[in-house]
Amino acid sequence: VYILAIESSCDDTSAAVIHNGKMLSNVVANQKIHEAYGGVVPELASRAHQQNIVPVVHQALAKANIDKNQLSAIAFTRGPGLMGSLLVGTSFAKSLAMGLQIPLIEVHHMQAHILAHFIEEEGYEKPTFPFLAMTISGGHTQIVRVDDYFKMTVIGETTDDAVGEAFDKTAKILGLPYPGGPLVDKYAQEGNPKAFPFTKPKVPGLDFSFSGLKTAILYFVQKNKAANPTFIEENIADICASVQHTIIQILMDKLKLASKDTGIKQIAIGGGVSANSGIRNTLKEAEKKYGWKTYIPKFEYCTDNAGMIAIVGYLKYLNNDFTDASVSAKARYAINE
Ligand code: ATP
Ligand code: FE
Numbered sequence: 001v002y003i004l005a006i007e008s009s010c011d012d013t014s015a016a017v018i019h020n021g022k023m024l025s026n027v028v029a030n031q032k033i034h035e036a037y038g039g040v041v042p043e044l045a046s047r048a049h050q051q052n053i054v055p056v057v058h059q060a061l062a063k064a065n066i067d068k069n070q071l072s073a074i075a076f077t078r079g080p081g082l083m084g085s086l087l088v089g090t091s092f093a094k095s096l097a098m099g100l101q102i103p104l105i106e107v108h109h110m111q112a113h114i115l116a117h118f119i120e121e122e123g124y125e126k127p128t129f130p131f132l133a134m135t136i137s138g139g140h141t142q143i144v145r146v147d148d149y150f151k152m153t154v155i156g157e158t159t160d161d162a163v164g165e166a167f168d169k170t171a172k173i174l175g176l177p178y179p180g181g182p183l184v185d186k187y188a189q190e191g192n193p194k195a196f197p198f199t200k201p202k203v204p205g206l207d208f209s210f211s212g213l214k215t216a217i218l219y220f221v222q223k224n225k226a227a228n229p230t231f232i233e234e235n236i237a238d239i240c241a242s243v244q245h246t247i248i249q250i251l252m253d254k255l256k257l258a259s260k261d262t263g264i265k266q267i268a269i270g271g272g273v274s275a276n277s278g279i280r281n282t283l284k285e286a287e288k289k290y291g292w293k294t295y296i297p298k299f300e301y302c303t304d305n306a307g308m309i310a311i312v313g314y315l316k317y318l319n320n321d322f323t324d325a326s327v328s329a330k331a332r333y334a335i336n337e
Contacts, residue, residue, distance in 0.1 A: 001072045001317060004060065004096075005310035006053070008089030009081025009109045010139065011040045013052035016306035017064035018314050022120040025063035026300060026307035029056050038178045039168075046084030053092050060306070071102055073322070075313025078106040079330035081139075086329035094325050103322040107312045109304075110135060110335050113270045114146060115315065116301040116308035127268045127295050132258055136251065136279075137271030137303075138164035138179065141208050143258050144335065146268075149315050152335050155262075156206025156254055163247060164273050166210040170243050173214075173221050174232055184240045185276050191241030196220065198246040206258050208250065217243060244278050252282060259292065268295035272303040 002024075007014040011034055016026040029052040034040045061068055076093030079086055097104040114133040118126050133144045133152075141158040161169070164181055171180020198216055201209040221239070224231040232239070259265055269283065274296055283294045301307050316322075 002070050003073050003075055003310055003313045004071050005075040005306040005313050006089045006093050007077045007306040007309045008049045008085050009077045011045045012304045013049050013056050014306035015057045015060035016310040017060050018310035021314055023307050025060045026305055027056050027060045028305050042082045042084050049085055049088035073103040073105055073317050075105040075107050075309050077109050077309055079333035083331040090329040105313045105316045106323045106327055107309045112308040112312045115312050116297050117268050117295055119311045127266050130264055131266035131268050132264050133268045135271045136163045136273035143206055154335055158208040160209050160211040169214045170217055173218050187237045187240035188244040191237030193241040193245035195238035196242040200250050206254050248278050248282050265292045267292050270302055274302045275299050
């Protein structure tokens, strides 16, 4: 079974080919255009998708070394995401499936971030049900209880900013280029995480909040810069380490609570922020400390990519779970809808 998958929910155009659960290709075209604006501009994103989609699909097929006539089905991201971006992938997938007269499979982007753990990879042990999945990215922060491939319940999520935004906004306050998350990580590795204590927000239950932290960082930097104009330059490593430490504490507090509430000790993370070295180290330590088993997919399957859409497409193909050409993109789309 060969499935072509298409992802276009935000600012990355991606296509992948999967053969019986094994990835043959996973091509991602990043949109550099947004850097100048310090964030994703929806109108520019959908235009860039239109330019990228045909070459990206061609490349994915070429890398997989197959012809489009060998495809068994087309999978695509239906939502959630930016409407203009989703429309490009959705219309493309629909037309191609119709042209080739093969089935069409709709995929939920957040389910895909979680099911990326089931891509066949040498040496990668897959989680077993039930497990807890924490998806941390530029647009989302969720803890999901996963009882089966398609039986997922969101048990906690952010009430305001996503954790990736907290990283990126911190970077912006420090004058670092967008998206600054990876740079904060880099500086943090040379800094003292206890140098500048920031208070953690008090949010009930398993939900998160990051907007208060962002404001606290802004005021902290402004105040210190007023007293010493080179404060940032002199302390960038310590500031980044302290902010990152606080963010990790916030995530870990909720994960610990979720594990305690559910009795589940299998913890899988995904989303672009799972590239963060501090989070990865802390999770490894948690295995020993709390008896957890943790799972982090390969980085290329953490950020937005069509590979994760392809694995969901394959699982749905096995369930004969197809959609017809009347399907439309869905910008707001609940995980268990
Ligand atoms: P979504 O997946 O919710 O649609 P997105 O496309 O913004 O949103 P991803 O591509 O999964 O999300 O992740 C990008 C985010 O991850 C950015 O906010 C980026 O700063 C952050 N990020 C990437 N690497 C790191 C890192 N090493 N440390 C911290 N944050 C990081
Ligand atoms: Fe995503």
